Amino acid sequence: MTYKPKSEFLTVMVERGFLQDCTDLEGLDERLLKGPLRAYIGFDATATSLHIGSLIQIMMLRWLQRTGNAPVVLMGGGTSKVGDPSGKDESRQLISAETINDNIAGIRKVFDKYIDFGDADTDAIMVNNADWLDNLNYVEFLRDYGKHFTINRMVAMESVKLRLDREQPLTFLEFNYMLLQAYDFMELNKTYNVGLQMGGSDQWGNIVNGIDLTRRINQEQVFGLTTPLLTKADGSKMGKSASGAIWLNEDMLSSYEFWQFWRNTLDADVGKFLALFTELPMDECNRLGTLEGSDINQAKITLANEVTKLCHGESAAIAAEQTAREVFEKGGVGDDLPTLELSKDDIGDGISFTQLLVRSGLVGSGKDAKRAIAGGGARLNDTVISDAGLMLTTDDIAATPKISSSKKRHALVKLTA
Secondary structure: OOOOOOOHHHHHHHHOOOOOEEOOHHHHHHHHHOOOOEEEEEEOOOOOOOEHHHHHHHHHHHHHHHOOOEEEEEEOOOHHHOOOOOOOOOOOOOOOHHHHHHHHHHHHHHHHHHOOEOOOOOOEEEEEOHHHHOOOOHHHHHHHOHHHOOHHHHHHOHHHHHHHHOOOOOOHHHHOHHHHHHHHHHHHHHHHOEEEEEEEHHHHHHHHHHHHHHHHHHOOOOEEEEEOOOEOOOOOEOOEEOOEEOEOOOOOOOHHHHHHHHHOOOHHHHHHHHHHHOOOOHHHHHHHHOOOOOHHHHHHHHHHHHHHHHHHOHHHHHHHHHHHHHHHOOOOOOOOOOEEEEOHHHHOOOEEHHHHHHHOOOOOOHHHHHHHHHOOOOEEOOEEOOOOOOEEOHHHHHOOOEEEOOOOOEEEEEEOO
C-alpha cells in the first residue's frame, strides 16, 4: 500500500492488519478528518451469540469509536429471514421471527462489552433492518430498486458463482439477499447519515452494490471497507475448535474455555492475533510475536488474558489463568474448569465415559471420544482411559471427577441434588 492514511482510524486499521480493500481510501481518509463518521457492520441473527469469527468486525467497531467516530450495529432481523449466501455452500435453515428477536437480545450482550451505546455524537446505536424490510411492498420495491441491478452483474458475484460452479442450489430467496443488503446501506444513509459500511472480504460485492444504490437514490457519496479473510497459520478457519464454535457469550462457552482457546494459539499467529484482538501497543505486539521457544508461551498467556479481559472482564481472565496453572503446572483440578452437571436420573444405572466426554463438550461426537481414547489422550482424574466402554456410577460422579480429552482439554462432572 503506497498511500499512508492521515486519520487516526485508518492509521489503526492499516497498522494492525484490519484493512483488505477500500472503495476510495483517500476519499474516506479525507472524510474522517472532517469530523465524526457513522459506520456500520451488519450481523445476521442466526444464534443467541456471535463467535470469534465475528470478533475482527467487533474490534473494528470498537476502534472506530475509540478514534472519535460512531459505530452502528445493524442487526439482520429482516435479512436473517432470507439468509446470506456469501461464503456458503448450501442454503441456511430459515428461522422464525420470534427466534430472531431472542437471538438479537443475546447478541446485544456481546456488543455491550465492546462499545458504548447512547445518544452522544460518538455513541453506538443498534438498529434492526426488519424495521424497514418487513414493510416493503414487493412490487414497488422491484419497480423502484430492482431496475438498478442487472442479472449479469448479480450472477458474476463470488457468492453466486461459487454455488453455480459447484452445481449447488441457490434459491431465488437467497438471490434477493444482495438487493436487501444494498437497500440497507441506502436506508441507513438516509435515516442515520451512515457514510461507511465495513465487513469481511466476502461482503465486497454486497458493499459495492450498496454504495452504488445509495449514490443513485440518495445522491450521496459513501464508502466501503473490508477486512482480510482470517485463517490460522495451519490454514484452518477462525471461530471453530475441535469441539465446536468459540462463542463470545458466557452462557454458550465458559470464560475458561474461551481463555484456553487463545492460550493454544499457534506460535506463528501470536503477533497477528495480538494486533487484531487486543489493544496492546503495536511495538509490544510485534515484540511478543517474535519470541521463540518457551518464551512464546508467556506471549500466548498475555494474548489469552488480554482477549478474555475485553470479552469477559479482568476477573474472568485472572481466574482462567489461575485455573490453567493449577491444572497444567500443579496437576490439580482448578475452580474455573467447565462443569457438566448430572442428576441421578441422568446417570441411571450408569453412564459411559464416552458419553461424558461428549456431553461435557470436550469432544464433538462419540466418534471423536473413541478417537481420543484410542489415542491415549482421554483421562479420568489424570488416569489414562483405554476402555471406550467404561461405565461410571452415581457414586463415581458424586466424587466430582475430572475428565480430559487431551492434555489441554478438561472438565469436571458434578452430581446435582
